[in-house]
Amino acid sequence: MTVVTIVGGGVLGTMHAWFALERGHRVVQIERDAEARSASVRNFGLVWVSGRRDGDELVLALRARELWGGVGARVAELGFRPHGSLTVALDEVELGVMVEYAASAAATERDAVLLGPDAVRSVNPGVGGAVAGALHCRADAIVEPRVAQPAIRSVMAATGRYEFVDRCHVVARDGTSVIDHLGRTYEADVLVICPGAVHDGLAGEHLSTAPLRRCQLQMMQTAPLDVTLTTSIADVDSMRYYPAYEHVDLTPLGPQSAVAAAHRMQLLLVQRLDGSLTIGDTHRYDPDTDPHAGPDTDPPHTDPLPFDVDEDPYDHLAARAEAILGRPLPRVQRRWSGVYSQLAPAAGDAVYHHAELDPGVVVVTGLGGRGMSLAPAIAERTWEDLAR
Ligand SMILES: Cc1cc2nc3c(=O)[nH]c(=O)nc-3n(C[C@H](O)[C@H](O)[C@H](O)COP(=O)(O)OP(=O)(O)OC[C@H]3O[C@@H](n4cnc5c(N)ncnc54)[C@H](O)[C@@H]3O)c2cc1C
Structure with missing residues (x-):
């Protein structure tokens, strides 16, 4: 053996x-x-x-999605849920870039389809905001x-x-x-x-x-929400960061808000099994070799990764989440940051x-x-x- x-x-x-x-x-x-x-x-x-x-x-x-399903079947506490995700458009401009993506082979390969506002609420009744539509990716899943x-x-x-x-x-x-x-x-x-x-x-x-760097993210978790979310949720800013969307023309979106750009943010939101919401995130690189960093708008950081968290990104995330959910967030119970190891662009x-x-x-x-x-x-x- x-x-x-x-x-x-x-x-x-x-x-x-x-x-x-x-x-x-x-x-x-x-x-x-x-x-x-x-x-x-x-x-x-x-x-x-x-x-x-x-x-x-x-x-x-x-x-991996297939393998997680197998692990989840044998480990109940893992909480594997094949719930899919909604990448939500809050207005017609955001919906426009999703229309272009939904028509591509890339969307089909990831089992993603475009939904109008009524269909969004039918897939996830917890989305109570005035949304214009969403990309529904049925391949996404959740674990605890x-x-x-x-x-x-x-x-x-x-x-x-x-x-x-x-x-x-x-x-x-x-x-x-x-x-x-x-x-x-x-x-x-x-x-x-x-x-x-x-x-x-x-x-x-x-x-x-090795061509590696570290990346630090800020996160938070609320008290339980009084409705059940039947998918995870992302906002349109996630299309700026994930490579699946790199062939989509995102120029109609214009620049990100100042705080979102400064902290390289997107909204991701997941409901835990106890009803609480995990919400993030930001991205801070060490060393700062982000290919998206513009020299004028986003000067390289030369200082170490911070030991404390910054409140401005949390305000931005809360506002985005509340706009999508159409209700105030429950009280935030926990905030933390995490660091992962990532390939540098040289890889x-x-x-x-x-x-x-x-x-x-x-x-x-x-x-x-x-x-x-x-x-x-x-x-x-x-x-x-x-x-x-
Ligand atoms: C805030 C945040 C949100 C994220 N969200 C997602 C997400 O939703 N989906 C996703 O796919 N990915 C996500 N990621 C990325 C994902 O969490 C990481 O890629 C993944 O957890 C890395 O796992 P790992 O086991 O390689 O590293 P780690 O989780 O860092 O584990 C490494 C372990 O090795 C131990 N160790 C190191 N050296 C030694 C030693 N010499 N002796 C003994 N022990 C040692 C450490 O103590 C540590 O516990 C996120 C990351 C962060 C930080």
Whole structure:
């Protein structure tokens, strides 16, 4: 039996553990914190097919969506919901750019159709604002990020071939063996390192020269809303950021509002199983190598990622969400920021970063804002590659 060590307790490490067990391997997964606390629990839980770029990114997204359905069928607490999404137009200009997209093959490939205002309310009665229409992507889905990792682990533990080691910082590597902060050695046949945005840790020598950057996002969560939302929701600004829309002429939209442009914002909104709303987001890059950053309007940041959150983006998000929902938001209960590892523009068309550091030693990271969506398909591919 192949013995596998996985470093990293986020969704990517967890999905690598899941598919290693599917292949009959024995797995030890190591996490430095008491529980995963990084990007994998701070996200929306969106399994987002709608925005994915043509080519390998879309292939991975469609495969991952299928795999999430399978994981969800076996892990009830994951809360997998194939609910689709609405990218909402608040006026006729916004609807106009969606009309162009809906007529394209790209929309068909992502199972996206254009809806008028009545159809929007029929698909999601919680959309009570004066909306002009929406793109309805039926391929999008939702999972519960705060409970996903422990829920999946409890099913993996039932195999008798899985062990999770928490509060264990892996500090060194010798071939496929790793050593933790207490000097304990973990021997394995295969080592998979999924360190997320920790680019200066275990695989730091390799990752420091890889085309990677970190991106920080601001998020919030409200108290439960008194109506049920039957889809996730995005605003038209999401079309400015997701590559699926890069062939659409967005010039009729004009510039983003000043706060949205300064913080590179879009509205994404997901209702949790308890009725609360997860709402975001902003984007701040480190180092700042955003290809969309205009030199005049958006000077590069040279300071470190901030440790505090800024209130202006939250005001913008609340106003957009209330316009779409047609009702005041419940009280905000929580605010946080999260950081993910992302490919820098120099990485070209690659979808994520992966490298074999030594025979049987693989590092995988750099999934950007699509890691929750793609993780199962990427993990499946890692094991297919290792089996060759
Ligand atoms: C605010 C926010 C919203 C997002 N929304 C979405 C979304 O809705 N849909 C989507 O598809 N993606 C989303 N993403 C992106 C997604 O969350 C990430 O791409 C994904 O979680 C990355 O998973 P990971 O396992 O690679 O990294 P992480 O979640 O960062 O996990 C890495 C883990 O490795 C551990 N670790 C690192 N080094 C060591 C070591 N030496 N020893 C032991 N442990 C170590 C860390 O402690 C950490 O727990 C979002 C991200 C953020 C921040």
